[in-house]
Amino acid sequence: MTQSPATPIKAIAFDAYATLFDVYCMEALAEEYFPGQGKALTILWRQKQIEYTRIRAMSGQFKTFWEVTRDALIFAGRSLALDLNDFRRQHLMNQYACLRPFPENIATLEALKAMGIPLAILSNGTYSMLNIAVKYNDMNNLFAHILSADSVQTFKTAPAVYQLAVDAFQLPASEILFVSANAWDACGATWFGFTTFWVNRNEQPEEVLDVSPTATGRQLSDVLAYVSGLHG
Numbered sequence: 763m764t765q766s767p768a769t770p771i772k773a774i775a776f777d778a779y780a781t782l783f784d785v786y787c788m789e790a791l792a793e794e795y796f797p798g799q800g801k802a803l804t805i806l807w808r809q810k811q812i813e814y815t816r817i818r819a820m821s822g823q824f825k826t827f828w829e830v831t832r833d834a835l836i837f838a839g840r841s842l843a844l845d846l847n848d849f850r851r852q853h854l855m856n857q858y859a860c861l862r863p864f865p866e867n868i869a870t871l872e873a874l875k876a877m878g879i880p881l882a883i884l885s886n887g888t889y890s891m892l893n894i895a896v897k898y899n900d901m902n903n904l905f906a907h908i909l910s911a912d913s914v915q916t917f918k919t920a921p922a923v924y925q926l927a928v929d930a931f932q933l934p935a936s937e938i939l940f941v942s943a944n945a946w947d948a949c950g951a952t953w954f955g956f957t958t959f960w961v962n963r964n965e966q967p968e969e970v971l972d973v974s975p976t977a978t979g980r981q982l983s984d985v986l987a988y989v990s991g992l993h994g
Contacts, residue, residue, distance in 0.1 A: 770937060771957060771992055774874060774985075775909070775927040777942035778885035780808075781961060781982075783861035783895055791857050796844050803838055810834035812944075815886055815917035824915045827886045831858060859891055860898045864963075870982045871904045874989060882907035884927045884940070886917045907931070919950025927956075941985050948975040959985050 779785050785808050793800025811834035818824055825833070832855055839846030875881055882905055883892055889910045896902055907930040914922040928935050935955035942948045948960040949971050960975035961982055968974060977988050 771879070771939045771989060772933055772937045773880045773882070773906075773927075773931040774939045774941060774989070775882045775884040775931075775956075777940075777944060777947055778883050778887050778892060778895070779861070781941060781943040782863055782867055782883065783899075784864055785858075785861060787862050788854065788857060791854060795850050795854075796842075799842055799844060803842055803844065806838040806841060807831075807835050810837050812946075819917040819920050822916075826888050826912060827917070828855075828888050828891055831855070859894045861895055863899055863901070864982060866981050866983045868899070868901065868904075870986050871901070873986050875904055877989070877993065879989065880906040880931065882909055882927060882930060884909045884923070886911045886923070888912050918947055919953075921954055924951055924954040924956065939985075939989065941982070945969045945975075949973050952976065959988060961985070 776782055786804055788807070789800045789804040792803045796803060811831050814830045814834055815827070818830065835851060835854060836846065839851070871881060885892055887910060889908065889912060892908050892910060896905065896908065909926040909930055911917050911923045913926065914920070916922055918924070924935070927938055927940070931938055936957055938956050939959060940948070940951040940956035941959045941961060942951065943961040943963055945960055945962070945966060946969065948958045949969050952958045952973050952975055958975040960978045961980070961984070962978050963980060979985065979988065
């Protein structure tokens with residue numbers, strides 16, 4: 763589903779985890795430590811990470827995304843009865859700080875920036891996590907803003923997190939394209955008022971939430987095609 767926004771796109775904000783950076787690339791290291799269980803650990807870790815952000819946001823019990831990520835890993839290890847000792851836990855966490863981008867992402871971001879569109883990351887991740895990932899992947903010069911939920915002490919889909927992009931770009935929400943591979947995030951951002959693009963990498967069904975992203979695609983390069991069409 764794709765529709766043209768009523769207003770022009772003047773800036774783009776990207777979710778970080780699962781959108782820019784591949785959270786499931788952790789599977790190889792997890793499999794090395796826990797043969798036959800790497801995939802299960804990686805999936806459950808991600809599920810609990812997101813669940814914990816929601817519980818904490820709803821309850822007003824904030825911990826940083828780094829701490830939430832660690833707690834989710836501990837739970838996943840216990841749930842699968844894995845020997846997640848201190849060394850393995852720390853190694854997995856260190857690897858999480860250095861996630862790799864999806865193959866098409868850097869070229870897509872470079873092309874969008876070359877169009878003169880300011881770019882930002884808008885993420886639940888801490889400033890430290892985001893800055894490390896950006897530096898590790900040589901993406902330092904691509905973003906005008908790195909925006910972290912830390913600064914408002916809650917998590918998406920709280921409106922205060924999305925407001926960070928409005929304040930940073932000094933633009934109405936409708937003139938900002940928000941891009942996420944997480945359907946729930948794209949829906950929350952649409953409710954907030956952003957023009958939205960859902961990168962549906964795994965061909966998941968659309969959420970039944972009485973709201974739809976403005977546009978969808980299969981990978982980040984589809985965002986480039988969408989924006990190029992708007993600027994035709």
